[in-house]
Amino acid sequence: MMVIRPICQNDLKSLYRLAEKTGVGFTSLVPDEDILQKKIDGAVRSFAKDNVTKPSNEDYLMVLEDSTTGDIVGTCGVLATVGLDEPFYSYHLGTITHASRELGVHNAVPTLILNNDFTGCSEICTLFLEEDFRHSKNGQLLSKARFMFMAQFPERFTEKVFAEMRGVSDENGVSPLWESLGRHFFSIDFKEADELTAQGNKQFIAELMPNNPVYVNLLPKEARDVLGQVHQNTVPARRLLEQEGFRYENYVDIFDGGPSLEARVQDIRAVRDSRLCLANIGQPKGIGEGSYYLVSNAKVTDFRCILVQRSIPPGSAMTLTQEEADSLCIITKEPVRVVELSPYSRG
Ligand SMILES: CC(C)(COP(=O)(O)OP(=O)(O)OC[C@H]1O[C@@H](n2cnc3c(N)ncnc32)[C@H](O)[C@@H]1OP(=O)(O)O)[C@@H](O)C(=O)NCCC(=O)NCCSC(=O)CCC(=O)O
Numbered sequence: 169m170m171v172i173r174p175i176c177q178n179d180l181k182s183l184y185r186l187a188e189k190t191g192v193g194f195t196s197l198v199p200d201e202d203i204l205q206k207k208i209d210g211a212v213r214s215f216a217k218d219n220v221t222k223p224s225n226e227d228y229l230m231v232l233e234d235s236t237t238g239d240i241v242g243t244c245g246v247l248a249t250v251g252l253d254e255p256f257y258s259y260h261l262g263t264i265t266h267a268s269r270e271l272g273v274h275n276a277v278p279t280l281i282l283n284n285d286f287t288g289c290s291e292i293c294t295l296f297l298e299e300d301f302r303h304s305k306n307g308q309l310l311s312k313a314r315f316m317f318m319a320q321f322p323e324r325f326t327e328k329v330f331a332e333m334r335g336v337s338d339e340n341g342v343s344p345l346w347e348s349l350g351r352h353f354f355s356i357d358f359k360e361a362d363e364l365t366a367q368g369n370k371q372f373i374a375e376l377m378p379n380n381p382v383y384v385n386l387l388p389k390e391a392r393d394v395l396g397q398v399h400q401n402t403v404p405a406r407r408l409l410e411q412e413g414f415r416y417e418n419y420v421d422i423f424d425g426g427p428s429l430e431a432r433v434q435d436i437r438a439v440r441d442s443r444l445c446l447a448n449i450g451q452p453k454g455i456g457e458g459s460y461y462l463v464s465n466a467k468v469t470d471f472r473c474i475l476v477q478r479s480i481p482p483g484s485a486m487t488l489t490q491e492e493a494d495s496l497c498i499i500t501k502e503p504v505r506v507v508e509l510s511p512y513s514r515g
């Protein structure tokens with residue numbers, strides 16, 4: 169069975185192996201043992217905290233484990249807040265009009281304006297699934313399990329949550345936006361800037377970016393075309409968030425122009441539609457047919473989320489097998505949270 173659980177100290181090797189596969193532009197997972205160990209330490213500390221009443225510097229990094237082999241095949245994370253220790257920058261794609269009634273000229277010009285608008289917001293991040301496991305709805309489980317955690321523990325997150333999506337770069341790590349913009353203010357490659365960011369030096373880099381409005385019409389077409397566009401490998405990740413109600417609100421990454429998607433936590437489909445019930449354990453009917461459901465427990469340190477398939481009438485009670493209950497670390501009558509996986513899915 170495929171199970172989402174908090175990352176633990178034994179996962180360093182597996183996390184490193186995954187980090188080797190993520191590629192340029194995936195700043196939150198880079199193959200560097202020190203950085204990854206710090207990440208694990210931070211996550212272990214975060215999941216161990218009880219009595220959290222408001223979000224602070226928690227980093228809830230989770231993994232997808234194949235419980236039959238014990239292999240870790242994917243990661244997903246939520247940061248409780250960003251931008252409180254050091255500024256968090258993005259560009260907002262806005263409009264400035266240049267108009268003259270006398271000359272009969274009215275031009276609305278798109279501009280990029282540097283801002284810190286996501287300061288203090290929760291961020292979902294670090295979504296990565298090994299290629300061999302991109303099937304059987306594993307990607308959906310990985311992305312959406314986070315919303316079950318957020319639904320259960322809303323006090324740990326801000327009202328608004330956002331995701332910074334990986335933007336366009338080619339197989340050599342060349343980003344069209346960086347070449348036309350960032351490049352002029354540094355003498356380094358996007359790949360290097362990205363590595364510095366991954367090591368936590370984003371502030372230093374961002375401080376060198378132009379903080380006057382950048383007129384988008386002065387940028388070459390290749391750069392304009394990638395504003396708000398995701399990397400081709402990130403199209404599925406974007407679709408998964410859009411299914412849940414996340415929207416692009418004209419915020420883009422300052423380096424590669426990748427879009428930020430945002431939502432109110434209470435409006436996220438899986439948060440809004442999930443319901444808490446008491447677990448029945450037994451011999452379920454309609455197993456392996458009908459719709460897929462996300463089922464999670466209601467624990468922090470021992471958080472678990474799995475996927476089950478059942479043919480059951482909407483709103484009816486969900487019975488779990490003993491194996492499913494064991495995977496969720498629950499016994500009978502403990503609370504579980506349930507929601508249909510993807511009622512709007514095309515697949
Ligand atoms: C993101 C995942 C985990 C998703 O897993 P899968 O690829 O197995 O997902 P999937 O179920 O096949 O696809 C998800 C949905 O996208 C649709 N889909 C797939 N490819 C598509 C394409 N080319 N064009 C349009 N839609 C497409 C599918 O039909 C499906 O929608 P239907 O259900 O309607 O059929 C994986 O692709 C991955 O690891 N990608 C590489 C890493 C990456 O770029 N990560 C995001 C970085 S950005 C980040 O981390 C922040 C965002 C975040 O944390 O969520």
Ligand SMILES: NC(=[NH2+])NCCC[C@H](N)C(=O)O
Nearest residue numbers: 194195196293294332421426
């Ligand atoms: N535009 C970008 N390159 N953003 C980087 C973030 C990608 C992804 N959200 C991560 O967690 O690493």
